[in-house]
Amino acid sequence: LSQVLEESTEQRHSRSVVNMDELLKVEDDLAGNLEKYKEQLSHRAETIRGIHQMKEMLRKRKSFWNNPFITYSLIRHMQADWLMWQEYLKKPVGLEQLIFMQSRNLSMPREHDFMDAADGVTRMQGTYQLLASDIANGLLDRVQYNSSLAAIDCLELGRDMIQQNYLPSAEQWILAGIEAYDRPVPQMEMQLLRGPKKADLYNILGQVRAELENYVGAFQAYQMALKESPHDLKIYQEYQAFEKGLLTSPEKRPDTFKQDEEDEAYVREQLPNCCSGRCEVPQKLRKLYCLYNRVTSPFLRLAPIKTEILSIEPFVVILHDMVSKKEGALIRSSSKKHLLPSAIASVDAPKEEYQVASSRTSKSVSFPNDFNNATLKISERLEEATGLDMFHTEYFQITNYGLGGFFETHIDTLLSNETRFNGTRDRIATALFYLNDVPQGGGTHFPKLNLTVFPKAGSVLFWYNLDFKGNDVMNTLHTGCPVIVGSKWVISKWISDMGQELKRPCIESISNVKYLNSAEKLLI
Numbered sequence: 001l002s003q004v005l006e007e008s009t010e011q012r013h014s015r016s017v018v019n020m021d022e023l024l025k026v027e028d029d030l031a032g033n034l035e036k037y038k039e040q041l042s043h044r045a046e047t048i049r050g051i052h053q054m055k056e057m058l059r060k061r062k063s064f065w066n067n068p069f070i071t072y073s074l075i076r077h078m079q080a081d082w083l084m085w086q087e088y089l090k091k092p093v094g095l096e097q098l099i100f101m102q103s104r105n106l107s108m109p110r111e112h113d114f115m116d117a118a119d120g121v122t123r124m125q126g127t128y129q130l131l132a133s134d135i136a137n138g139l140l141d142r143v144q145y146n147s148s149l150a151a152i153d154c155l156e157l158g159r160d161m162i163q164q165n166y167l168p169s170a171e172q173w174i175l176a177g178i179e180a181y182d183r184p185v186p187q188m189e190m191q192l193l194r195g196p197k198k199a200d201l202y203n204i205l206g207q208v209r210a211e212l213e214n215y216v217g218a219f220q221a222y223q224m225a226l227k228e229s230p231h232d233l234k235i236y237q238e239y240q241a242f243e244k245g246l247l248t249s250p251e252k253r254p255d256t257f258k259q260d261e262e263d264e265a266y267v268r269e270q271l272p273n274c275c276s277g278r279c280e281v282p283q284k285l286r287k288l289y290c291l292y293n294r295v296t297s298p299f300l301r302l303a304p305i306k307t308e309i310l311s312i313e314p315f316v317v318i319l320h321d322m323v324s325k326k327e328g329a330l331i332r333s334s335s336k337k338h339l340l341p342s343a344i345a346s347v348d349a350p351k352e353e354y355q356v357a358s359s360r361t362s363k364s365v366s367f368p369n370d371f372n373n374a375t376l377k378i379s380e381r382l383e384e385a386t387g388l389d390m391f392h393t394e395y396f397q398i399t400n401y402g403l404g405g406f407f408e409t410h411i412d413t414l415l416s417n418e419t420r421f422n423g424t425r426d427r428i429a430t431a432l433f434y435l436n437d438v439p440q441g442g443g444t445h446f447p448k449l450n451l452t453v454f455p456k457a458g459s460v461l462f463w464y465n466l467d468f469k470g471n472d473v474m475n476t477l478h479t480g481c482p483v484i485v486g487s488k489w490v491i492s493k494w495i496s497d498m499g500q501e502l503k504r505p506c507i508e509s510i511s512n513v514k515y516l517n518s519a520e521k522l523l524i
């Protein structure tokens with residue numbers, strides 16, 4: 001697991017979608033504040049409009065300048081009223097609104113939030129093989145949404161790609177930006193003011209293509225830039241420098257076209273390409289079946305648990321109807337205010353060494369089994385369904401994923417085979433509760449099994465991380481695939497090896513399954 005560890009645990013806006021409502025509230029307040037500023041300015045303009053009457057009066061007075069009343073009142077007026085205007089002009093407009101705006105600075109997304117968000121989009125793009133122009137037009141993995149990205153959104157993604165040196169992606173995003181420019185949506189004045197101009201996009205396209213040694217393409221892009229803004233000196237100079245560079249370096253010929261695809265490979269290599277769930281399930285797994293578990297607890301004779309066997313070795317099952325709607329809602333609502341950027345543990349690290357990392361983009365909170373009625377109920381049900389002792393488990397870890405939120409491919413064990421059973425607990429099994437349906441993406445994928453399980457509200461994905469001898473099972477490698485659309489809530493429950501000795505004793509092989517009291521009993 002390549003771990004890019006991060007230092008801060010401050011709010012990371014794009015690492016969870018649940019706190020978006022708070023961000024929307026801040027945006028709403030800021031808009032209201034600007035509205036007040038506008039009102040104050042209008043009020044001022046209204047007051048100053050009085051000057052018009054003053055001028056009118058002056059015009060009349062000019063012809064009666066020797067009238068004592070006029071002389072008197074002119075002197076009075078000039079002595080006092082202009083001082084009043086000076087005072088009026090000294091009074092700042094918008095100071096109150098500026099202070100309000102500044103007071104919200106801490107709640108605003110920062111540069112690293114933008115980078116997180118851009119990473120989320122590109123991760124989604126790479127994993128599900130989406131085209132930049134499709135995303136920009138609201139088409140996400142075959143589903144068309146009534147939303148789109150503006151030219152500036154695309155350009156900033158392109159710039160982010162340039163910074164990370166993924167130039168073919170950058171080119172695609174800039175082209176998507178040019179396309180967005182032509183979309184028939186009204187451009188707000190602010191957008192027109194801030195840019196980018198279409199010529200800027202073509203100019204950057206020229207730079208990127210030149211860097212990619214696509215000189216014909218670069219030439220065309222610069223030409224388009226000049227066509228859009230013929231009097232832009234900067235673009236003209238850049239174009240000239242580009243042309244001069246072509247003439248002076250003989251190896252660079254306009255007809256040599258080299259597409260550097262290596263950069264692009266990065267995005268695709270990071271995550272398995274079966275997150276879409278459209279990969280063929282191996283023959284071995286296709287023969288599997290569903291059954292009612294009535295055996296791991298006496299209570300199940302009355303209320304058996306629908307169990308779907310996904311794989312026998314390693315043992316992977318889905319337990320259905322494990323969390324009621326009400327329990328799910330209670331757990332989500334009690335977690336919401338306490339979520340913090342999720343951390344990961346490194347192998348053989350002591351517990352304190354959990355760190356926030358870019359390989360797990362979500363927010364989490366941990367609750368003990370007896371945190372509330374819902375956690376009590378689900379731990380009881382998990383004990384019945386798995387036959388394992390819930391006293392020997394870690395806290396429930398409740399997680400909500402963010403924009404393109406994912407959990408890089410990993411296994412859940414904490415120790416290496418050499419250091420296991422030396423008095424430190426490890427995770428014999430994992431139960432992953434899905435608290436809601438996720439409209440698009442967000443599956444849990446097992447790359448070695450070619451298996452992708454999609455979240456279904458109330459179901460639990462359960463598997464053993466350790467085999468019957470206590471060694472880790474590398475086939476349980478799994479990925480929390482990037483969410484495309486939706487708010488993915490899961491609860492991870494890691495079950496300890498220590499304390500389960502009577503429930504799941506060491507046996508020679510799965511054929512000795514009768515000695516087990518845990519869920520593998522179902523296989524008899």
Ligand SMILES: O=C(O)CCC(=O)C(=O)O
Binds near residue numbers: 432442444445481
């Ligand atoms: O969210 C997922 O699909 C995977 C979560 C996971 O792997 C974990 O919590 O250990």
Ligand SMILES: [Fe+2]
Binds near residue numbers: 410411412430
């Ligand atoms: Fe995991």
